[in-house]
Amino acid sequence: MEPDTDYKKLNATLECLEKNLIQQNSFRFIFVRGIIYGVGFVIGTSVLAGVALALLLQLFPFASGFIDATALK
Secondary structure: OOHHHHHHHHHHHHHHHHHHHHHHOOHHHHHHHHHHHHHHHHHHHHHHHHHHHHHHHHHOOHHHHHHHHHHHO
C-alpha cells in the first residue's frame, strides 16, 4: 500500500470517529439514554422487590397477616 492511501484511510476513520463522538455527546442522546436507564432501573427494582417479597412471604407466612393489615389502613 502506498503511504498516501494509508493517510486517506486514517483520515476517513478519524472523521467517522469524530462524527460518532459528536452524536454521542449531544444533549438529546444523553437525555434519551438517561430516560431509558431510569425506566429500566425502576422496572428492574420493582421486579426484584416483588420476587423478594414473594420469597419472604413463603419463608415467613405469619408476615402475610401483617402486610394485609397494613395494606387495608
